[in-house]
Amino acid sequence: MIQQIEKRDGRCVFFDVTKIANAIYKAAEASGGHDYQMSMRLALDVADYVDANCPTSTPTVEYVQDAVEKILVESGHARTAKAYILYRNERSRQREMNTRLMKIYEDLTFQSAIENDIKRENANIDGDTAMGTMLKYGSEGAKQFNEMFLLEPHIAKAHREGDIHIHDFDFYTLTTTCTQIDLLKLFDGGFSTGHGFLREPNDIMSYSALACIAIQSNQNDQHGGQSVPNFDYSMAPGVRKTYWHKYRDNLAKALEVFGLEEEGLEAAKALVEACPGKPVLGDDNGASEYIRSRLLERTDEKTADSILAFTLKYARRETERATYQAMEALVHNLNTMHSRAGAQIPFSSLNYGTDTSPEARLVMKSLLLATEAGLGNGETSIFPIHIFKVKEGVNYNPEDPNYDLFRLAMRVSAKRLFPNFSFLDAPFNAQYYKPGRPETEAAYMGCRTRVIGNVYDPTREIVNGRGNLSFTSINLPRIALKAEGDMEAFFAELDSKIELVIEQLKARFRIQSQKRVRNYPFLMGQGVWIDSDKLSPDDKVGEVLKHGSLTVGFIGLAECLKALVGKHHGESEQAQRIGLTIITRMRERMNRESRETGMNFTVIATPAEGLSGRFVRLDRERYGVIPGVTDRDYYTNSFHVPVYYPISAFKKIQIEAPYHELTNGGHISYIELDGDPTQNLDAFEAVVRYMKECGIGYGSINHPVDRDPICGYTGIIGDVCPRCGRREGEAVSIEKLRQLGVYKNHNSDTIGYHGDPNEERDRRPNPLR
Amino acid sequence: MNQLNHITYNENGEAMVGEGVGFERIRRITGYLVGTLDRFNNAKRAEERDRVKHDVYHSVAGNADAHDDIRHSA
Numbered sequence: 001m002i003q004q005i006e007k008r009d010g011r012c013v014f015f016d017v018t019k020i021a022n023a024i025y026k027a028a029e030a031s032g033g034h035d036y037q038m039s040m041r042l043a044l045d046v047a048d049y050v051d052a053n054c055p056t057s058t059p060t061v062e063y064v065q066d067a068v069e070k071i072l073v074e075s076g077h078a079r080t081a082k083a084y085i086l087y088r089n090e091r092s093r094q095r096e097m098n099t100r101l102m103k104i105y106e107d108l109t110f111q112s113a114i115e116n117d118i119k120r121e122n123a124n125i126d127g128d129t130a131m132g133t134m135l136k137y138g139s140e141g142a143k144q145f146n147e148m149f150l151l152e153p154h155i156a157k158a159h160r161e162g163d164i165h166i167h168d169f170d171f172y173t174l175t176t177t178c179t180q181i182d183l184l185k186l187f188d189g190g191f192s193t194g195h196g197f198l199r200e201p202n203d204i205m206s207y208s209a210l211a212c213i214a215i216q217s218n219q220n221d222q223h224g225g226q227s228v229p230n231f232d233y234s235m236a237p238g239v240r241k242t243y244w245h246k247y248r249d250n251l252a253k254a255l256e257v258f259g260l261e262e263e264g265l266e267a268a269k270a271l272v273e274a275c276p277g278k279p280v281l282g283d284d285n286g287a288s289e290y291i292r293s294r295l296l297e298r299t300d301e302k303t304a305d306s307i308l309a310f311t312l313k314y315a316r317r318e319t320e321r322a323t324y325q326a327m328e329a330l331v332h333n334l335n336t337m338h339s340r341a342g343a344q345i346p347f348s349s350l351n352y353g354t355d356t357s358p359e360a361r362l363v364m365k366s367l368l369l370a371t372e373a374g375l376g377n378g379e380t381s382i383f384p385i386h387i388f389k390v391k392e393g394v395n396y397n398p399e400d401p402n403y404d405l406f407r408l409a410m411r412v413s414a415k416r417l418f419p420n421f422s423f424l425d426a427p428f429n430a431q432y433y434k435p436g437r438p439e440t441e442a443a444y445m446g447c448r449t450r451v452i453g454n455v456y457d458p459t460r461e462i463v464n465g466r467g468n469l470s471f472t473s474i475n476l477p478r479i480a481l482k483a484e485g486d487m488e489a490f491f492a493e494l495d496s497k498i499e500l501v502i503e504q505l506k507a508r509f510r511i512q513s514q515k516r517v518r519n520y521p522f523l524m525g526q527g528v529w530i531d532s533d534k535l536s537p538d539d540k541v542g543e544v545l546k547h548g549s550l551t552v553g554f555i556g557l558a559e560c561l562k563a564l565v566g567k568h569h570g571e572s573e574q575a576q577r578i579g580l581t582i583i584t585r586m587r588e589r590m591n592r593e594s595r596e597t598g599m600n601f602t603v604i605a606t607p608a609e610g611l612s613g614r615f616v617r618l619d620r621e622r623y624g625v626i627p628g629v630t631d632r633d634y635y636t637n638s639f640h641v642p643v644y645y646p647i648s649a650f651k652k653i654q655i656e657a658p659y660h661e662l663t664n665g666g667h668i669s670y671i672e673l674d675g676d677p678t679q680n681l682d683a684f685e686a687v688v689r690y691m692k693e694c695g696i697g698y699g700s701i702n703h704p705v706d707r708d709p710i711c712g713y714t715g716i717i718g719d720v721c722p723r724c725g726r727r728e729g730e731a732v733s734i735e736k737l738r739q740l741g742v743y744k745n746h747n748s749d750t751i752g753y754h755g756d757p758n759e760e761r762d763r764r765p766n767p768l769r
Numbered sequence: 770m771n772q773l774n775h776i777t778y779n780e781n782g783e784a785m786v787g788e789g790v791g792f793e794r795i796r797r798i799t800g801y802l803v804g805t806l807d808r809f810n811n812a813k814r815a816e817e818r819d820r821v822k823h824d825v826y827h828s829v830a831g832n833a834d835a836h837d838d839i840r841h842s843a
Contacts, residue, residue, distance in 0.1 A: 120810040347801070380795050382802045417795065417802055447800020607799040613812025633815035637799070643816060649823035668800065674822035683825045702820075705795040709773060710787040717792050728792050731777055731785035743786075 002051055006060045008095070017043050020068060027084035028077070046071050094148055101144045108136050117613075135344075139170040146172040150511075155504045162618035164501055165473045165611050166508075167553075168223045173511050175520065176548060177224035177471070178445045181528055182464035183207075183234035186214055193217045194521040203245060204319075204363075207238030208326040212333040214528075215348045219339040221523040222467075225347035225385075225446025229463040230438040232355035232364055239359035242322050243281050247315040248272045251291070254307040260298060281319065282358030288312070320362060327366040328373075334383045335375060345383055351422065351443040353389035353409070356401040364405050368419075372412045378712050380705050386412075386419035387444050390692055391433075396425075407685075413701060414677035414684050415714070420444075420668070420700035423692045428661050432461050439464045444698050447607040448666040455594040456546040465530030466547050468665065470508050472501045473553035473606040475615045476582070477635060480563035481623045490564060491585065498552060498589050502601070505550040509599075513542025546599055551665040552590060553606030555615055556635030557582065558642045562628040569655055570641035576655060583639065583662045602665030605638030612637065640669070649673075649687050657694040669696055673703045676715050711742045 004012045021043035025036050046067050050059050053067075065088055072081035107116050113127040118136065126132045146169060147156050158164045168177065187210060190199045194217070201207045211234070215226045228234060251271065252264030261267045271294060272278075277285030288308050295304035339346045352364055367386075375381050388409040389395075395402035409419045422444050424433055429442035432452050439462040442452050449468050454461045474497050483490035517524040518537040524544075527533030531544040558568040560582070561575040569576040583603065590601040608615075612634040620630040636642045639659040641652050649671045656669045669691065677684045684701060691699040706717035710732060713723035724740060726732040737743030777788045795802055798813050 117811050379793070380802070382795075385800070417797060612816065613810060616812070632819065634812040642819075644819040644821060646821050647823060649825045652823055670797070672820055672822045673825070687825060700797070702797050707793040707795070709793060710790055717794075721792070726787055729787075729789055731779070731788040733779070734776070734784045734786055737786070 002047060002054075002057075002059060004058045005064060006058050008061055012058055015047075017047050020046055020064065023087075024068065024072070024080065024084065027072075027087055028080045030083040030087070031079040033080060042068075042071055042075065042077070045075070097144050097148060101141060104140050105137060108133055108140070142170040142172070142174075146170070151504075152507065155500065155507070158497075158500055162475055162615050163478060163497060164475065164504070165555075165615070166504065167471050167473065167606075167611075171223040172508060175222050175515075175523075176512060176545065177468040178222060178226065178449055179218060179467040179523060179528060180227045180229040180443055180445060180451065180463045180465065181214055181218060182439070183211055183214060183228055183231075184237070185464070186526065186528060191526050194525070201238060201241075203242040204235065204238035204323050204326040205242075205329070207235050208330040209333070211235070212330060212337060215334070215346050216337050216339050217522040217526075218528055219346035219348075221520040224468065225349055225449070227349040227351065227443060227445035227467075229351050229443035230355070230441065231350040231367075232352035232360040233438045235363040236355060236357050236359040238326070239319060239323055239362055240280055243315060243319045243359070244272070244278060246318045246322070247279050247287075247311060250314040250318070251307070251311045253314075254310040257310070258299070258303050258307050260295075260303075260307075279315075280359070281316070281362065284312075320366075323362050324366040324370060327363065328370040330367070331370050331381050331384070332375065335381050347446050348384035349387060349444065349446055350384045351387040351389055351441075353402065353405065354391055354394050354424070354438065354441060356394065361402065361405065364402075365408065368405070368408050368412045371416055371418065374416070374714070377709070378714060379707060380416050380714065384418075385446065387422050387698070388413075388419040389422050389424055389441060389443075390688070391424040391441075396692070410684050410688060411678070411681060414681055414703070415705075417700075417702070417705055420698065421688050421691065422698045423696055425692065426660065426695045426697045428664065429697055437462075442697070444666065444668075448605065448668040448698060450664065450666040450697070451549050451600070451602075453600065453602075453664060454547060455600050456598055460530070460547070465528060465532075467529075467549075468604075469512060469545060469548040469550055470505060471551035471553050471604055471606070471665070472504055473555050473608070473611065474498070474501060474586075475556070475619070475635075476554050476560035477556040477563055477629055478615070478619055480560040481619060481626070481629065483564070485564065487564070494582065494585065495589070498586060501552045502589075502593055505552070505601070509545070509550060512545060513540060515541050517541060549600040549602045549665055551602045551604045552586060553604040553665075554583070554586065554638060555606055555608050555611060557639045558636040559616075559629045563626065566628075568628070568642060568645070569639075570645050570647050570652070579639065580658055580662070583659055587662045587664070603663050604665035605659065605663045605667040607668075608635070608637055638667070639663070643672070650690055653687070653690050653694050653696060653699075657691075657696050660697040661695065667697055669699045671699070671701050673701055675703075677701065677703050678715075711737060711740060 002015045005015045006012050021036070021040040024042050025039035028035070028039060046064065049071060050064055050067050054063060069081055069085060072084060104118065108118065113120050116127070118140070120127060127136060147160065150172060151159065159166050159169070166172070187200055187207070190197060192198070193213060198210060198213070201210050211228065218226050248268050252268035255261040255264035255267055271291050272287070275287040275290050277287060279285055279287035292304050292308055295307060334348050335345060337345060371381060371386065388406065390406065394400055395406040397403060413419050422442065424430060424441055432440050432442060434440040441463070442450060443463045444450055445467065451466045451468060452461060452463050479490060479493045479497065482493055516537070517532065517535045517539050520541070523529050524532040524535065524541055525537065529544060530547045532541065535541070535544065557579050558570070561568045561579055565572070565575050565578060567575045569579040587603045590603050593601040616630055616633065616635050623630060625631050639656060641647055641655055652671060653669065660667045660669070671687050673683065673687070687701060688699070704716045705714065707714045708717060708721040708724065710726065711721060711724035713721055715722070720727055724732045724737060734743055773786070773790060775786065775788060777785045779785055796817055798817070
């Protein structure tokens with residue numbers, strides 16, 4: 001008689017026949033049986049069988065389970081046997097996942113990011129830090145839990161096997177993607193971060209500081225990027241307030257300097273407050289005239305005029321200086337302040353370009369110049385993403401009021417890769433645009449997300465307080481490979497994958513809907529999300545979330561077309577027609593879902609970071625190496641023409657533009673420019689203008705931005721630094737750096753180059769010989 | 770020790786800096802700038818390596834006119 005049984009981990013425990021009976025009973029129940037006596041009889045048969053046949057005195061769990069299957073089948077309990085096998089497979093899959101998770105944890109713990117691809121899944125997390133690793137433990141554990149316990153098995157299978165990819169899967173049960181933050185609404189009357197109350201800001205310095213805090217706080221409530229849809233409009237009141245203060249303070253100084261007052265402040269305050277209108281940067285509003293008349297009661301004309309001239313000159317100068325410093329501080333803050341358990345800086349995006357007020361113009365000019373100057377040592381700042389909104393009649397043509405800023409934006413982008421450019425005249429953006437209502441200007445979040453249309457509430461087709469809830473991408477090349485050139489089969493499979501994604505998005509939305517305001521102390525608690533200010537801390541957020549979007553994305557249109565017709569859309573017009581048909585099909589299905597549910601179902605051109613490698617790896621295992629499809633280590637992003645394909649900038653723009661209209665959940669096109677674009681701004685501008693003319697919604701220009709931290713040279717560096725002549729890793733003599741004027745501070749921690757925008761501008765790269 | 774601050778001497782006795790210090794190469798990856806290629810995952814490293822430049826002035830036939838129009842309207 002069996003006494004012991006050996007478990008998988010090698011431990012021996014007492015053999016208990018009722019455990020076998022219970023397992024058989026569960027399997028029988030799954031196929032409709034309820035006879036425990038029968039289960040017990042079968043279990044005893046199993047025990048007898050093992051006793052008689054097992055070669056060792058202590059059978060393993062596996063051996064006993066094999067015996068159960070054998071007895072069930074041989075005694076005619078086929079359905080129970082099938083249920084038992086399924087149960088056993090599921091258990092071993094879960095066990096295997098547990099083992100895999102521990103293996104992942106082991107690698108996270110003992111490997112550095114250079115060795116471990118998971119640690120580099122997201123390039124903005126430093127996987128080598130304590131908090132970065134802790135974040136990965138949480139993330140990997142959550143993914144396994146969500147897959148095992150939350151997803152419907154057929155959806156889990158599609159996700160696991162790479163038919164679809166559920167983005168931000170670690171956050172599946174926790175939160176939503178992103179928000180377009182309305183700073184003006186947030187600042188009105190002040191706000192709380194959950195750790196203390198902040199008063200309504202009173203000058204541009206505080207406006208910019210609080211903008212950063214708002215972005216940081218909201219980032220802790222969401223997994224996606226944080227966007228300010230109209231940064232220019234949001235900061236302008238801060239400049240206005242600063243100017244009033246500077247006007248008053250300099251009037252006070254002038255009153256003292258010109259001998260009218262001992263202590264000028266109270267008198268200046270009284271004078272400014274009595275003015276018929278408040279003076280602002282672009283318009284005195286009758287203030288000077290009024291003050292002059294009051295001064296003339298006490299002094300002569302010359303003195304009165306001098307006092308006013310002094311006041312105006314220094315009020316303007318100091319306001320400009322304060323605004324530049326505020327913007328410089330903002331750029332520094334957004335590159336240093338941490339969120340997400342300290343492992344990342346917030347993913348911040350600032351949209352601007354259309355506010356033509358003098359205050360907003362000063363904000364934009366200062367922000368652009370601070371970005372051009374770079375960080376402390378002249379480095380290119382990684383955040384925020386700048387999005388310059390291009391609009392005819394506002395900034396597109398030379399006669400437009402903000403044309404100078406459009407030009408400046410291009411100059412800065414040619415050096416620093418930002419701003420990107422969004423185009424409000426593209427028909428699908430223009431349809432929402434209402435002059436004088438900045439919240440109707442299309443904005444972009446992070447890398448490309450766009451939320452403006454609103455099926456749930458058509459009276460509020462605005463950007464403020466709204467964002468994406470979640471998105472899931474379809475592996476297009478897989479569908480094409482499966483179809484083996486059969487178009488009908490391709491579209492049938494595509495349709496079924498779209499259905500699957502819709503089902504999954506809805507399931508995730510049901511989980512998101514059950515969350516309460518208190519789960520999002522900033523996003524919902526401070527009224528950042530649209531209409532959340534009407535809810536109490538214990539209210540569920542499901543209804544207000546309906547202003548957000550549920551989105552299907554796609555990867556690898558190019559490889560999909562290669563698999564279908566042998567050419568991608570950059571190579572053949574036929575392929576382009578099919579490409580457009582595919583994406584149109586996705587869009588039409590999402591439109592129908594929107595109509596039927598009254599929710600915002602949209603299509604996004606997926607930004608694929610970890611995913612681009614994963615899909616192709618899985619497909620190569622399945623279908624082998626297929627030229628143009630699975631022969632590279634990545635699938636091409638969304639609808640892009642492949643990065644390796646030689647094509648002119650203009651042709652690429654023409655081909656990609658029609659997809660922008662179809663992808664209402666977000667899109668971007670990139671052009672790679674050769675050489676240093678700061679030396680060829682005409683070419684840069686030609687590309688941006690061509691994007692606009694072709695109906696691109698959002699575009700950006702890539703070019704190499706290299707920097708030598710020793711001499712501070714920023715631009716293109718091949719093997720040799722054009723300024724100091726050193727090769728990567730090589731030393732250069734201090735004397736040479738002195739001669740170049742870039743070696744300034746021998747004793748500081750950061751010797752070498754210290755950023756100075758004026759000096760930087762004047763420098764010319766030194767020839768090597 | 771800060772590498773930027775690390776002084777070495779060459780065979781002529783000249784003071785040198787920069788030994789072991791690489792160049793920074795900022796690239797855009799799925800919309801975000803990254804300060805060093807080290808943090809790119811393997812697939813994205815491959816993608817970055819494959820990128821080709823898009824010619825602006827020698828566009829394929831048929832685009833030259835469009836291009837001129839654009840440039841001159843500026």
